Every structure is written in C-alpha cells, then in structure tokens.
Amino acid sequence: MAFYILRRILAIVPTCLAVAVIVFAILRLTPGDPATVLAGDMATPEQLAQIRAALGVDQPIHLQFVFWIGRLLQGDLGISLISQVPVTQLILDRSGPTLALAISTIVSSVVVAVPLGVAAARFRHSWLDRGLMGFSVLGFSVPVFLKGYLLVLLFAVGLRWLPVQGYTAPADSMAGFATALVLPTIALSLSYIALIARITRSSVLEIIREDYIRTARAKGVGERLVLFRHALRNAAVPILTVIGIGIATLISGVVVTESVFNLPGLGRLVVESVLARDYPVVQGLILVFAMVCILINLMVDLLYCVFDPRISY
C-alpha cells in the first residue's frame, strides 16, 4: 500500500511536466498578445514591439519554455505579465474564496444528498422518491448562473437577508464570511446534490436487493442500521467516484459562480488571465489544477480501500 501511494505521488512529476508542456504549447499557439492588453488599443506597432521585448514574449518559443521550466523547477511560477505580481502570490491571494466555496459546496452536497438518496431508495416510488427525481432533473437542467440570479433576486434584493455579492475573509469577519458564502454554495451545490442523490439512490437500490441485506433484516437488524451500515457502505464506491469527479468538475462550476457572486477566486482569475493572455498566470493555474485533480483521484482511490476492504493495491 505504501509503495502504491509513493508510486502515485511520484507519478505527479511526469504528469505535471506533460501538462506544463501541453499548456505552454497551446497558449503560445493561441492568437493574442499580452502587450496589447498592457499598452491598450491605441498603441502603435513600434510601442507594442518595445513592450513585447520588455516582457520577453518576443523571444523564440523554445527559449521562453526553457526559461519558464528553469524557474518552475526552482518552485517559481513566474510573474504576471499584466499586473507584475508573482504568480504564486496571485494564486494564494485568490485561492481562499475558491477553497471556501469548494469545501462548503462539497460538504453541503454530501450532507444533503447522501441521506436523500438513501431515503429515496428506501421509499422507492413514494412522493419523496418522485420529488427527488424531479429535483434531480431541475438541478441538472437549470444553469448555475440562472440559479444564482434567482437566489439573489429572492434572498438579497427581495428579502435583503444576504449580500448580493462579494467575499469577506474569515479573519476579517466570520459573520461576513458565512453570509457571503450562503447563496453561492446553494447555487453551486444544487447540481451536485442532484447528481450525488441520484447515484446514491441507484447504488443503494442495487445493494438492498442483495442476500446479505435480506439476511441482516431477517436477523432483526433495525432498518436504519441496515441502510446506513450495510447498504450504504457497500454502495459507497460509485458514490465516492462521483464525488471525486464532482470535485474535479467543480473548477468549471466555480468560474461561473464566482462571476455571478463576484467572489475573487481562482475561477475568475483563470478567465481574466486567459482573456488577457497572461501566460505565466494561466500556466501556473493549470498546473495547480492538475495537481489538485491528481491528488483528489489518489484520495478517492485510497478511500475505496477504507469503504471496501476487498479492494487492495
């Protein structure tokens, strides 16, 4: 097991290197010019050339790559071409809101969706089950930005219970931090609740037809214990897989949610940097996202062993 974990951790290095090469190549093949962003629309070709030289983006691509990789190997992600701020600092500054939103979304989704899914399986074809299925369709179909606007209209502009937008760091005000996260979390987690609840329902439904569940019931084990200890634990593998995928896809959901609720997180930073062709920032962010995805996959794989001891590596 230890050897497996070590091997997976070591695999991060070549994976990140491959990601770095691909991202670098794609960005340089994409048309665009950070010098135009810096100088503005009215710059002359001569001025643009001077700024390109100052930024170093006029160098041959292979030299730019060698320079970037050299710094990367020393743990330096470079400096933003536009704001002249170190990329590491930019990412750290912007990771707070994204982390907070991601954690609150995943936790609230799991806490709400898993019991809902188990209940829907237990009371199959009941109003609860049908309601959950209907909610799932809605949760998937309604885009995040629309859910966001509706929530803002009701709870912020209408009832004035919560702020429309913004983010407060917990160090500044815990109450501000909590209130700022409520609406974005609801908007984003509705899709995940729908997804996880649906998967939980179908997984549990499969399991509760198994012989050992019937045996447990025949032995007089209480229904709650049957469902949560025996059925849910054995149904956990597909649920964990979906949660893992959900965390990875959260990145795309976060981009929209952060814009609608004006959270200064990594999702917005990605969009801003891509539009401005701020190459070092985009490269740094994609590397960070790649590492997060790899680590989440590793964690999910390890959790399989916890929930299902038959699995070993």
Add this chain to the structure above:
Amino acid sequence: MAGFPRIWRLCSHVSSLFGIVAVLAAAPAQATTLRAVLNSGLRALDPVVNTSVVTNVHAMMIYDQLLGQDAKGEIRPQMASWATSPDGKTYRFTLREGLRFHDGSPVTSEDCIASIKRWGQVDTMGQVLMKMLAGMRAIDEREFELSLTQANDLILEALAKTGSRPAVIMPRRLAETPPSQAVAENVGSGPFRMVMPEFRPGVRAVYVRNTDYVPRREPLDGSAGGKQALVERVEFVAMPDQMTALNALVNGEVDFLESVPYDLLPMLDGNRAVKIDVLNKEGNWTMFRMNFLHPPFDNRLLRQAAMLSVRQQDVLNALVGDPKYYRTCPAVFGCGLPYESQYGSDFVVSGNLAKAKALLKDAGYQGAPVVILQPSDNPFASSQPLVIAQALRRTGFNVQVQTMDWQSLTARRANDGPPAGGGWSIFVTFSALGDQSDPIRSLFVAAAGKKSWFGWPDVPEIEELRTKFALASDKSERRSIAGQINKLAIDEGLVAPLGQYVYPSAYSGKLSDVPAYPRPVFWNIKKAD
C-alpha cells in the same frame, strides 16, 4: 396541519438568524467609504505604459498634472502656472507651494522634467512636443523652462490632456524607468493615495484621502481648479457580471457604477435611491478600419463602396438601441468637439446603396473575399461587424465574418498578410471621443504606411498636413488643416465613422456633486451618512 405552524416558526427563526448575521456582516462599513464599480478591474498601474480607461481613472486618483483643462477646453494652471516668453518659444512653469508626493518628498522641477521626458517618448502628442523641443532645464526647485524650436502653444494642450496617457508627474527616481516598463512604485502627489497592501489586481484597489494634499482655491472645473478628496476612502471593486453590479448598487453594497448596460436600465425605473446620469458628455465613437495592403480594399473605389454601403443608424441601433444615447456623426475628429466637420454627411451617415453598387461595378470587383473580424466577447465591438457584413453583402461584396475573442482580434489585426493567409479586410474599433479629437491625438488618421496604425494607409499628403497642424501656432489655421485632413481621411477611406454614443452611469442617492467628466473621477464627491 398541526406541523405547519412549527415549520413556520422555524422559518421565522432562520430568517431572524440570517437578518442578525447580515447586520453583523454589514457592520464594518463606513459612511465615508465610496465603493465604485468601473468597467473593468484594475491590473496595470502605470498610465504611461497602459492606456486603458481604468488605469487612467487610477492615475487621476493618485497623480496630478501640471496643467488642467476646464469644461470649455481652456487650459488652466493645476500644479503649476506658466509664463510665455515674448517670442512664444519659451515656457516657464512655476510649481505652486506645498506640493508633496505621497512618500513625503517635495515635488521639484527635476521630477517634472523627468516625468515629461518619459511620457514624451510614448504619447502621440508628447512625441510631437519632443520633436519641437530645444531643451528643458530646471531653474530652481520650483521653476523650470521648456524651450521650443519655434513658437507653438500645443505644449499647453499636450501637458493638460487628460485622456489616455496623461502627462502625470511622479518622482524622478520612478520617472527614469523606461516607458516600456511599468514603474516599481505608485507614488504621485494627487488627492488620494493608493493603499498598496490592499491592492488585489483585477479584484480591488483601495485609495485613502491624501491629507497632505493642498487643493487649488478655485472651484473645480474639468481637471482645473481645486481637486478635493471629500470621502476618506475610495474602493474600486471589480465585478465581471453587470447584472450583479446593478443588484449590488440597488442593495446599497456599492455606490457608483461607471456604466449601466442599456438593456438593464429599465431595472432602475422608479428606484429613487439610485440616480442615472450621463457623466461622460463627450462619450465614445466607433468606426471601421479597412486594410489598405490587400484586395479588395487596396482599391480606393472599393473602400468608398464599402463606406457607402453602411448606414450609421443601423449600426447604432444594434450597438446602443435607444436614440437618447447615440447620435450619427460623419466627423473624423468627433461631433461637438473643436475640429468637428460635416464633410460627407450625405453619404457617410446615410449610406447610398445605388452609388455603392455603381462603384463596385466601376472598380471591376471580382469577388475578392472581405474578411471581417468579429470579437464576440467585447460588447462595444461585437454587433457592428454583423451589421457591416450584412450591408456589404447587400452591395455585392463576398463577405466572410470570422468570430473570435478581442485578444485574438488584436493579434490578428497586426498580421499584414493577405486575408486568405491569416490577415484581414475589416475590423471595428471604438474609443473615447476625446482621444481622437485632433489630428495629433488620433492614430486613425496617421497615414505613413507600415509605420501607421493597423490598416497601414499610405497617404503622404495627410502626413504633411499632420506635421503642419503640429507646427501651426494659430487656432483658426489648425481648424482649417484639420478640416483638410478630415476630408482626405473620408475620401481615402482611412476612417469609416459609425457614429458616437454616450453611456449612462448610475450612483447611489447618497452621493452628491458627482462631476461630469469624460472618465470617472472621485474628486469633490460627497457621500451622505
């Protein structure tokens, strides 16, 4: 049914809890903090390197200029007063007393000279000024002289200009940075100081009142007169989503929106807590540019045919919609500005389809493709290409619209190859009207071939006239030359004006004395508790 009241009570408790938490969350807000949402987030801080509006707004907060320009366009003293020698070749500037940079050092003549030198290397008006300059010398700490090779008062206009790349004054140690590199610190002498530890590029910029600032005694008039910081703190909050920004204003979370999209204006109908006002009375203009290097628009007749195909009204309806906010205008240097010309109003504004078709025939057009670049992510330039494409198709052009993001467009338009080989035929741009208000400021009328702005027109006569304009010392002479350039620019198809428009700003009813100015400024604004 018995459970219903219990649920209701629970909802009531939850709502009370939310209410309490919301109040607690709002508690740190200060009455004298003004939160403004500008059209984009602030990232680049050096106004000499970056010409974006948001950087200019930032510059007006922390920097000051030697001269100001009142609402009528007259040049007035700001940091300095001036005296002209009898031969009109030497300008002596005297800094007013008490001027200090935000780092505590006094503003000196050497700082001013270094700042003018740096700005003059890259600004279009500054470059003209540098060519006419015989020398600059500091007389003492507060007095310095600029000597010209010939009498010319363009120097005053150049130093007072407030649009893109204003001649701001910074400490000499920073002004010695090459103009292609951003300065390492943001130290000015303006009415607000930037709080660098709170700056988050693209998210938030914070300014506090500069308590050492001594404003002029005259009332504020344009960028002239006393600039006073009457709120303790100003925060620029970036909001990429305009609906969110509007909701935040309605909810009292922000105080000022630089612009409200035309289609969202009805949301503010009847809202007494919010004022809607056009603060930028000059507004913007939009135009399309043709590629002079490759077919079909290397042919003057086909350029004219393209211009005759398009009706400004159609473009402005698509771009703005409400006629209250736009006006048609054939002028290359803007309508309502000193060098306004009505030349070509009978065809530039209304188009002439029959004449366009006739020109197409006369030019022997063989169907060379017209590649129009359309930036789908830029609301100020995305609708015009579609209207132009339809108009050109109606005339008989073979049109291809290529959709891309604005950044791809800015890279693509620099490609001087043929349209089929990654080049282009037409792109649309827009600009603050003030930045195009004369033949020196306007890059669009530069016509020196490959040295010119994208499109690369080569019309030596225009270049000669631009030089004459710069050297002219008399206003009526300049007006006459500008008129000639305007005519040539239209006839040669350098610029195809598509009209001009203003945009409404919105702000909280708590704000008063919000200055009408071409760009958002936060001098002299009061905020009620």
